[in-house]
Amino acid sequence: MATKQKILIVDDDENIAELISLYLTKECFETKIVYDGESALLQLDTFRPNLILLDLMLPGIDGYQVCREIRKSNNVPIIMLSAKGETFDKVLGLELGADDYIIKPFETKELVARVKAVLRRYQMPAESAPVGATVQCVEYPDLIINLSNYSVQYCGKTVEMPPKELELLYFLASSPNQVFTREQLLDHIWGYEYIGDTRTVDVHIKRIREKIKDHANWSIETVWGIGYKFVTRR
Numbered sequence: 433m434a435t436k437q438k439i440l441i442v443d444d445d446e447n448i449a450e451l452i453s454l455y456l457t458k459e460c461f462e463t464k465i466v467y468d469g470e471s472a473l474l475q476l477d478t479f480r481p482n483l484i485l486l487d488l489m490l491p492g493i494d495g496y497q498v499c500r501e502i503r504k505s506n507n508v509p510i511i512m513l514s515a516k517g518e519t520f521d522k523v524l525g526l527e528l529g530a531d532d533y534i535i536k537p538f539e540t541k542e543l544v545a546r547v548k549a550v551l552r553r554y555q556m557p558a559e560s561a562p563v564g565a566t567v568q569c570v571e572y573p574d575l576i577i578n579l580s581n582y583s584v585q586y587c588g589k590t591v592e593m594p595p596k597e598l599e600l601l602y603f604l605a606s607s608p609n610q611v612f613t614r615e616q617l618l619d620h621i622w623g624y625e626y627i628g629d630t631r632t633v634d635v636h637i638k639r640i641r642e643k644i645k646d647h648a649n650w651s652i653e654t655v656w657g658i659g660y661k662f663v664t665r666r
Contacts, residue, residue, distance in 0.1 A: 436460060436461060436462040437461055437462070437482040437483070437551060438461070438462045438463070438464070438479060438480065438481045438482050438483075439456050439461045439462070439463045439464075439481060439482065439483050439484075439485060439547065440463075440464050440466065440472065440475055440479055440481035440483070440484045440485070441453055441456075441463055441464065441465045441466070441485045442465075442466050442467075442468075442469070442471075442472040442484060442485065442486045442487055442490065442495070442498070443465070443467070443485070443487040443490075443513065444467045444468060444487065444489070444490055444491055445487070446465075446467070448536075449465045449467070450465070451540065452485060452540070452543065453465055455540045455541075455543070455544055456544065456547065459544055459548075461547075464479050464481070467490075467491075468490055468491050468492050468493070469490045469491075469492055469493030469494065469495065469497065469498040470492055470493055472484070472486070472498050473493075473498060473501055473502070476502065476506055476508070481508060482508070482509070482551060482554075483508065483509045483510070483511065483547060483550060483551055483554075484502070484508055484509070484510045484511070485511050485513055485543075485547070486498060486499060486510055486511065486512050486513065486530070487512075487513045487514065488512060488513070488514040488516065488521075488525070489514070489515070495512060495513075495514070495525075496524065496525070496528055499512070499525070499528045499529055499530055500528050500529075502529070503528065503529035507592060507594060509531045509550045509551065509553075509554050509594075510529065510530045510531055511530065511531060511532045511533070511534060511543075511546060511547065511550060512525045512530045512532070512533045512534070513534050513536060513538075514533070514534075514535060514536060515535070515536045516535075517535045519629065519631060521533075522629075522631070523631050523634075523635055526631075526632060526635040526636075527635050527638065527639075529639075531550050531553075531594065531596070532546055532549075532550055534546060553594075553595040553596060554594070554595060568580050568602070570602065570605045570606050572605070572647070572649060572650045572664065573647060573648075573649045573650070574586060574587045574588070574647055574649075575605075575644070575647065575650065577598065577601055577602045577605055579598070579599070579602045582595060582598055584598060584601070584644075586643070586644050591643050591644065592643075593640070593643065596621060596622070596636060597636050597639055597640050597643075599621050600617065600621050600633070600636050600637070600640065601640050601644070601652075603617070603620055603621060604617075604652060604660060604661065604662040605650075605662045607662070608650075608661075608662050608663070608664040609661060609662070609663055609664060610661060610662075611655050611658060611659060611660070611661045612659050612660060612661065613658055613659040614630035614633045614634070614658075614659045614660075615630060615659075616659065617633045617659060617660070618630055618632065618633055621633075633659075633660075637652065637654075637660060640652065648665070649664065649665055649666075650662065650663060650664045650665065651663050
C-alpha cells in the first residue's frame with residue numbers, strides 16, 4: 433500500500449481547519465492541524481509534511497514569518513491562505529518562498545485541486561525518466577540544467593531549486609537570446625491550472641538570480657516593458 437502524503441494545516445480558525453482536513457482526508461491525504469506558527473515550525477521535523485497549508489493571520493508568529501523560517505532550511509511546498517487579496521500581499525508571499533496563494537473564502541474543491549497540482553510539481557524530481565527517453569538538459573560554462581532529473585549544477589555545485597524555478601530557468605536557457613513576454617512564460621510554465629498574474633514570473637526570476645549570478649558567457653536579462661531572455665556571449 434502506498435504511503436499517504438501528509439498535509440500540515442496551519443490555521444487558527446478551527447472550523448476552517450477541520451473542513452479542509454475533512455476534504456483532504458476524503459482524497460486520501462493524512463492531515464494534521466495546528467493553530468499557531470510556533471506549533472507549525474515544531475511539526476516540520478516531527479510530522480514531516482509533504483505540503484503545508486499556511487494561514488497568514490496567526491497568533492504569535494504570523495504566516496509570513498513562519499514561511500521565512502521554513503525556507504531557511506526546508507524546501508517543503510507551501511500554499512498560503514489569506515483573506516488579503518491585494519497584489520502586494522500575494523507577491524510578498526511568493527517572494528518569501530510560497531508556491532501558491534489562495535484567497536479566502538475559497539471553494540474547497542479548488543483548494544484540493546491546487547494541493548494536488550503543487551504536489552505533482554514537487555514529485556517530478558523523484559520520478560525516473562523512461563528507459564530510452566531523451567534527456568532534457570542544457571549546458572553552458574559553469575551551468576548545467578537537467579530537466580530530466582530536476583537538477584541544477586552551478587560552478588560545480590548543486591543548487592536547490594523548487595520545480596517552477598528550475599522549469600523557468602530551463603525554458604529560458606533552452607532558447608538562448610530569445611525574448612519571452614511575462615504572459616508567454618506564465619502560460620508555458622504554470623499553464624491553465626494556475627490562477628495568477630505576471631508578477632509571479634518576476635518573483636521567480638528574482639529568486640533564480642539570487643541563486644545563480646550572471647556569468648561572463650551568459651546571463652538572464654530583463655527586457656524592460658516586455659519580459660526576459662537568456663543571453664549568451666562568446
